[in-house]
Amino acid sequence: MSILNISAYRFVSLDDLPALRERMLAQCHALDVKGTILLAPEGINLFLAGPREAVDGFMSWLGDDPRFAGMQGKESWSEHVPFKRMRVRLKKEIITLRHPTIRPEGGRAPAVDAATLKRWLDQGRDDEGRDVVLLDTRNAYETDAGMFAQAIDYRIASFTELPSVLAADQSRYAGKTVVSYCTGGIRCEKFALYMQDIGMQRVFQLEGGILKYFEEAGGAHWQGDCFVFDERGAVDKDLNPALLQPLPPQTGEEEMPA
Template sequence: MSNQYLVAALYKFVHLSDFADLRAPLLAFCEARDVRGTLLLAEEGINGTIAGPEQGIRAVLAHLRQDPRLASLEHKESWADSQPFYRMKVKLKREIVTMGVPNIHAATMAGQYVRPEDWNELIDDPDVVVVDTRNDYEVSIGTFAGAVNPKTASFTEFPEWVKEQSREGGVLHGKARIAMFCTGGIRCEKSTAYLRTQGFDNVYHLEGGILKYLETVPEENSRWNGQCFVFDERVSVGHGLRQGEYTFCRACRMPLSLADRESPMYEEGVSCPSCHGKHTEEQLQRFRERQKQVLLARARRQRHIGVRAQQKAQPGPDAPAGAEAAVESRVAARH
């Protein structure tokens, strides 16, 4: 693995009153060790995805855990064949995952953790409502069998969905037990905390998220169907966290399957079945010129970085940290 990059996804809800003061030293520490990605700091905690040489990542994690408030910080690891991020960013935010509802204290109000080894038994119970808290485009490529898809475009839409579905006739109305899951666990910390403020007492969430489940539970025992969307150039992973078949549409950033890429509506770097017919002729010309430069850079075995300035779209506010860097890296030649 000497030629691979270690990717670490981390988060922790904890009160950081001095979070603004942590930014500059943390950025300098990461850059000095050739670690890249994005870390978000807020009064409610830290959230991030970083990648780099193994020694550098281990050093950053140790540095963070030297702070007594972050001593119990957990992270999830995977490997990439090349650096999935262009640069290192440490950003100051109001929330480390944006729900937009004040006074949701996930550090103290989150629901009950369920270990990946115990998750199947919980969701197999017909009296348990299983909810996928991710956005619709993430759910579209994989989810747990029988899970409810709220069909949200952003995590900020989730509270309204809960209110609607709590009314008579809704999927949450009169339900005593609700199980929630997301990619790495961070959204579920907030979503279960929010449900508790709405009067739901028996709320559970998958500890470590889908990624930990796919890493831990043998495929033959799994209730997972499809792939898990991730916010970096791997695009998707499956059981054992093996990289999946999906790529990104460079025009709209939607994940593309092999079938999508065989569609007559797909033009590499220009359009896909999700965005075909939605761009102006001027945009299409710009996309084609960008793709031409990408192919030229690829032929030179270089990454096409110059197109970053053209990318104005941002990931959803609920995306794990690192998604903004992924927006930049998605337009580069695939590694």
Template sequence: MLTVAALYHFTRFEDPAPLKGPLARIACANGVRGTLLLAPEGINGTIAGTRDGIDAVLAHIRALPGCEGLDWKESPAEVMPFGKMKVRLKREIVTMGQPDVDPRAAVGHYVEPADWNALISAPDVAVIDTRNDYEIGIGTFAGAVDPGTRSFRDFPAWWQANRDRFAGKRVAMFCTGGIRCEKSTNYLLSQGVEDVFHLKGGILKYLEEVPQQDSLWQGDCFVFDGRVSLTHGLQPGRHGLCHACRRPLAPEDRERPEYEEGVSCHRCLSEYDDADRARFRERQRQVARGELFARPANES
């Protein structure tokens, strides 16, 4: 059994570039795979490996400037959910495109998973799912607002177009592991929204700690690795991935005539042409021969 660690931490790296090489080397030396993003605002990513390997990488990260308080969430995996280890330099560790947003300055009120049900059941609370449309499509909290965004960068424009809907409401927000809510709650505070809350540890922590019989979660939770989705108790969900468009697919989706493994699904059949599908088929043949690793959801 392998350990998957999802992590993020907002801190100031004056120059993240020199951190890249040593971080990649410690991960590779310990057989750890996944993706880690470094930016001036901090670190974000998901990695998988043995217990000792994960501990070694986490110890290295905690020794980085300002990362002593690093928090992370763990879940099990029976097989390695990543093909390789990548450490990338980015402008943002989660892209919102709002240069004035700084979670280190202020964020919404953290709500523990045990207290989340009571908050979102209150009549004066509006619940907003800050994730992307394909993630929300396989699971969300009962009654949550779906912004219909294709990327997190679209969220500020959606808020500006819809903010009047939430006048006089307390706003509760959630995402997979918490990082998007760090930025979205800071953004709403800057827009004059006073009562902003977010689920501490995100959906993953809720699914880990709240018993299924008490849960208000409906469906599966999309994750950015080869497992594709998780459900209560952080058990594997029922979804696979279309390796053409990277959207999650339920078992019944893979029975549809539009589905061809590694090539197309009913959602993306019209998005690619014959030349694209020829490339995808060749890639899938390489995967079948063991020459390539089928890409997890966050790998390009």
């Protein structure tokens, strides 16, 4: 497979969005890279596809801006570019939660890496002996493709629904270690901060999301595939295209594998 797919994000304050959009769009067109980049005052979220040299060229160019230096992406491969065009969109949030007091650029919630989460799931508890609860922060059509065994899936239609459904079920998590997860890390990072904000204890985010977990832990304890927001439909535990299915109707809130 010759097409590199890369997803990456960073929560960082941005105040030159229209000019930044034009520069990024021009650079992507020059390199013939396709995909989607979301820009908002709180940061950047991107998913791009093209030959290795083209994608690396864009990420190198992007890293010349100190705000994006050192961004690490999750990589996977496909036979064809799974996007029809290149879009750079301006939004109010790069992942819509509608809780403006949650500002990840001001500090992250604690994170757990893939190896640590796998060990916790293998032994049935965390390193301090607490029960571990996995919270899937994705939408129902994503969890239908696959999810961690025994994870809590609230069957939401939009990320913005999650705070209210969690509030009605908060007692479930008392005394337990909670790990939020999502496709690439952006949703679980933001929602881990929300859980801390409402007073929940022992909250972690899965570092790099499902895609990084597949890369580093081989998909242990995972059932099915991982939905992605492009024409591949999903990837399997080896990060290869798994399903070729049409995307669901877009809400305008989430168009990225995050």
